[in-house]
Ligand code: NDP
């Protein structure tokens with residue numbers, strides 16, 4: 412049985428990737444951070460007691476800022492494939508926490524690469540490494556963006572991802588390691604974190620529809636993004652580690668929509684006019700914005716035979732329906748006196 416190790420397994424992508432790899436017959440090991448509340452809700456459906464012979468998901472405490480712990484986990488797990496998805500992944504938050512973001516995203520990647528490198532040398536085994544690169548690395552460079560497009564990062568997060576990308580290229584060239592950088596454009600789902608704009612919109616929409624919320628405060632509605640479905644994108648991560656040689660790939664749909672178009676589509680599905688509910692709050696503007704990302708994934712289509720399956724409209728519909736149902740459940744709880752306050756969504 413092949414063994415995969417995933418950093419960031421508790422996040423959106425980590426959970427879809429874990430689902431995908433378990434389906435493929437892998438034993439999946441994930442690194443989780445210690446928190447004062449349980450943070451494994453996205454992967455709980457995969458969990459069985461480790462003593463159960465059917466168990467396929469194994470969780471280990473660790474952190475990308477703790478190199479010693481990473482080394483110990485790699486030596487213990489002895490993975491065939493490592494997927495580095497762990498990150499402080501919120502662009503706006505990276506302006507508030509630039510140093511921590513760099514530590515987790517770029518130096519964290521370096522720590523993991525070094526741990527894998529030493530493990531390969533000591534054990535004589537080969538490990539395949541996937542790095543979660545981002546379209547944010549292109550930042551201010553005009554669309555469409557592909558693997559040849561120069562990087563022009565516009566946030567501490569994006570700068571850290573560029574550094575991580577180059578650490579990966581350097582370790583590949585210097586030590587002959589199998590390392591592939593995915594350059595993934597935005598991908599969303601009902602498991603998306605609630606402070607990213609798509610989920611912030613669909614969560615608010617569901618609550619507005621059932622009468623639990625009156626307003627939605629947003630920032631720049633003109634920004635354009637190439638939005639795909641996370642479930643499609645984790646397959647591309649796996650595909651990148653299957654060929655004989657490592658390489659770097661853009662993963663995108665090739666269609667871009669503005670935040671306003673996302674709003675129109677989402678509210679339209681529930682027969683509401685977004686203009687009646689949305690207000691602009693400058694707190695959500697970023698010091699430097701990324702205006703227009705549109706990916707050209709021709710190389711992934713040709714070399715990996717990867718195609719996105721879910722359209723923009725189908726993605727919005729999936730998220731709206733999920734969050735409308737969630738809001739109905741919240742309403743039931745509220746009516747039963749169980750839920751009084753909702754967490755304020757920000758960022
Ligand atoms: P999420 O924010 O949903 O998940 C991030 C994960 O990283 C969580 O499991 C989080 O743990 C973990 N994490 C955060 N800090 C650390 C740390 N210091 N050490 C170890 N783990 C940590 O992100 P996504 O799933 O959306 O994205 C996955 C990866 O892909 C990220 O690297 C992101 O930057 C990148 N990416 C995402 C894109 C997207 O559109 N989703 C596009 C391109 C790249 P916890 O649950 O404890 O917070």
Ligand code: GDR
Nearest residue numbers: 500502545546547596597606607608629630631634695758
């Ligand atoms: P992004 O995603 O920055 O592209 O990074 P996000 O959903 O945060 O923003 C997309 C665009 O929407 C605008 N926006 C708002 N964004 C948020 N979060 N909240 C708001 O209220 C709001 N109003 C408008 C933003 O300004 C931006 O232009 C995501 C993350 O998953 C990264 O980790 C990943 O690398 C990139 O996608 C590709």
